[in-house]
Amino acid sequence: MFMTPDPNSTFTTKFSDPTAIALQPLPDHQETRLKAFRSLQAGAVGFAVLWVIAGLSASYSLLTGNLGEELTRAQTKVDLEAQFISQIVAKEINTAEHLASALSHEERILSSTGEMDSNLHLDKVPVSERSAHLTTIPEVNGLNNMLTSIAQDLDLMAVFVLNTEGTCIATSYLPNGVNTLGCLGQNYTSRHYFQRAKEYGRGMQFAVGRAVKQPSLFFAAACYADNHVSGVVVTRLDARHLTENLRNLATITWVSDSAGMVISSSRPVQLFNFMRWENQKPPETWVLNNVYAQETLTDLPLTRNKHLPAEWNIWQLENQNIVLANVPIENRQIRVWHALPVDELFHNQKRYWAFALTVILLGLMLILFGERMIDFHQRRVAGLAALSRLNKSLEEASRKLFTIATTDHLTQLATRGYFFQRLNEEINRALNEQSSLALLELDIDNFKNINDSFGHPAGDAVIQHMAAICRECVRSNDIIGRIGGEEFAIGLPNCTKSAALEIANTLRRRCANEGLTYGSKTIRFTCSIGVTLLNGRDNIQDLLGVVDKALYAAKKAGRNRVHFHE
Ligand SMILES: Nc1nc2c(ncn2[C@@H]2O[C@H](COP(=O)(O)OP(=O)(O)OP(=O)(O)O)[C@@H](O)[C@H]2O)c(=O)[nH]1
Known part of the structure; x- marks a missing residue:
């Protein structure tokens, strides 16, 4: 028979309609969006990698190429300047040399080294009095004046005349209130240029002067009377002149002689440094002492920068990067060296790199930000899709439960x-x-x-x-x-x-x-x-x-x- 139902259990049980709690399933176009997001995200990551690789390689080739071009320009500039300086140095040297040669034919000099010299009776005057003795002779004074004016006009340190004994019988370089030495009456027999002139008609020598201790180039030309050497005219060029006007420039200029020694430098501290160039042998000690008045040999602190590509030809001078040119002066064993510091170019390069890396980094951040945004949306849509799938299965389970709870399994009637x-x-x-x-x-x-x-x-x-x-x-x-x-x-x-x-x-x-x-x-x-x-x-x-x-x-x-x- 029919059991009276318990109002606390059966009648309060609610069999809710499962469709009432179901969420809307994810529409198909969301699934399509999800796929599009995923390919976009993969694209963004690929693009980020490409951006970095392309950015770095483009920057490398652009900036390296740019630096190479700038260094080539600097090298061309320094080559041209070296050429120009060498022409000026050659001109100064030639002028001094030609002057010595021209004066060796000059009438008054010829007469002073010829008949007049024999009337000076220098052999009868003690060495210490020769200078004073000579100043009493009017012809000598006249000649001195002429030589002084020539030396001044041509900006030479000194022009003087030696007799066959090597004694100075006329000079532009006279004792005065400031300088009590002068060179009148001094003897120059031992000088290489004097000996060469006597023997070959001409002589040239670099030396630090004995009386005036300045590095100088001496040019000597023999005077002839009756096919015999009657005296020697000497012009003295102050080696400082060769680079004097280049001192305040950013560039560095040296002039080296046949021994590889710096005889003039726009950086005076490097004077008498040794240029260790190719097979150049350092001068012997006695040459160092006598000719250059140096006790020890100091190398010019110039080395090849081996860390940079060889084709750039970069040198280092006391940790400073430079491009270097050297030009030999024709027919002489003298070279002009000219250098341009290029550290600024390397600093610029670093600045360009910093800029390029910043741009690459910013671009990368932008791309990754985009990727994150896509990822965020992708996750959102994926989350919705997962939720929708979960909802579907919950709905299914709920439906089954509803059916089990409400349908009698034997008759399919209501329970x-x-x-x-x-x-x-x-x-x-x-x-x-x-x-x-x-x-x-x-x-x-x-x-x-x-x-x-x-x-x-x-x-x-x-x-x-x-x-x-x-x-x-x-x-x-x-x-x-x-x-x-x-x-x-x-x-x-x-x-x-x-x-x-x-x-x-x-x-x-x-x-x-x-x-x-x-x-x-x-x-x-x-x-x-x-x-x-x-x-x-x-x-x-x-x-x-x-x-x-x-x-x-x-x-x-x-x-x-x-x-x-x-
Ligand atoms: N085969 C089958 N028998 C069932 C099921 N449920 C209940 N029964 C049987 O149904 C019978 C019911 O018997 P009673 O309740 O005594 O009633 P009755 O024999 O139908 O007699 P009256 O109702 O007085 O006419 C029992 O013997 C149960 O075992 C079922 O699902 N399948």
Whole structure:
């Protein structure tokens, strides 16, 4: 029989519609967007790598090429300047040399070294008095004046005349208030240039002067009388002159002689440094002492910068990078060296690199920022997609649970709990709309006997057959539930008493008449049905209590009956 339901459990159980809590699934175009985002993201990462590689290699080739060009320009500049300086040096040297040669033919000098020299009687005058003696001779004074004016005009340090003994008999360089030495009456026999002039007609020598200790170039030319050397004219060029005007420039200029020694330098501190050039041998010590007045040999601190490409031809002078040019002066063993510091170019290069790296880095950050943005959106869409998939499976699970909870597995009718929930809803609706509601309760008669006679599976088949009959006899909006083992209930909204009784009788007749073919057997069965109407009741317990009584009455009256109870 029908058990009165517990209001605290069954009736409060809610079987919610799973579609009500379902989220909208992810639209297809979101999946397409996700794919687009992923390829965009991969593209951004690829682009970032390309950007860095291309940026670095472009900067390297541009900046290295640019530095190479600037260094080539600097080299060209320094070459041209060296050429120009060497021409000026050559001109100064030639002037001094030609002057010596020209003066060796000069009439007054020839006479002073010829007949006049023999009248000077220098051999009778002590060496210390020769200078004073000579200044008393008017011809000598006249000659001195001439030589002084020539030396001044041509910017020479001194012009003087030596007799065949090497004694100075006339000079532009006279003792005066400041300088008490002068060179008049001094003897220059030992001088290399004097000996060369006497022997070959001409002589040239670099030396630090004895009386005036300045590095100088001496040019000597012999005077001839009757095919014999009658004296020697000497011009003395101050070696400082060769580079004097170049001192305040950024460039550095040296002039080296045949011994590889710096005899003039725009940086005076490097004077008499040794230019260790190719196979140049350093001068011997006595030469160092006598000619250059140096005690030890100092190398010019000039080395090749081996850390930079050889084609750039960069030298280092005291840790300063320079480009270097050297030009030999024609027919002389003198060279002009000219250097231009190029550290500024390297500093510029560093600045360009810093700029290029900043641009590369900023670009990279921008690309990576873009990539992060894409990643963010990608993750968002991916998250939505995952959520949507989760939602779908939850929805599926929820649907299954709903079905399990609301559907009887044997008959596919509503379960007891779900039937009561639905019946409750229909009661409320009927009360609200003041419409009628009929309730049928059905029970298969003597079902135990069927089980006992035909077996439990056959009993199941009878229950299923009974459910099918119920479904076929009611409308689509009526509710049917299996509320016990062989008990069923049917809620009929908007149904009158006569209509409810008619349905109940149809059901009863079909059960009694049809029987169920089970294998080779036919199982005959009947059912008893209780019928009632809502009739102003406002709760399910009362309604169920009444219909239960109606069913009980039907059973009691002999089964296979329909009984109505008000
Ligand atoms: N095969 C089958 N038997 C069931 C199922 N549920 C309940 N039963 C059986 O149904 C029988 C019900 O027997 P009773 O409640 O004594 O009632 P009855 O034999 O139908 O007699 P009346 O209701 O008085 O006509 C029991 O023997 C249960 O074991 C089911 O799902 N399948």
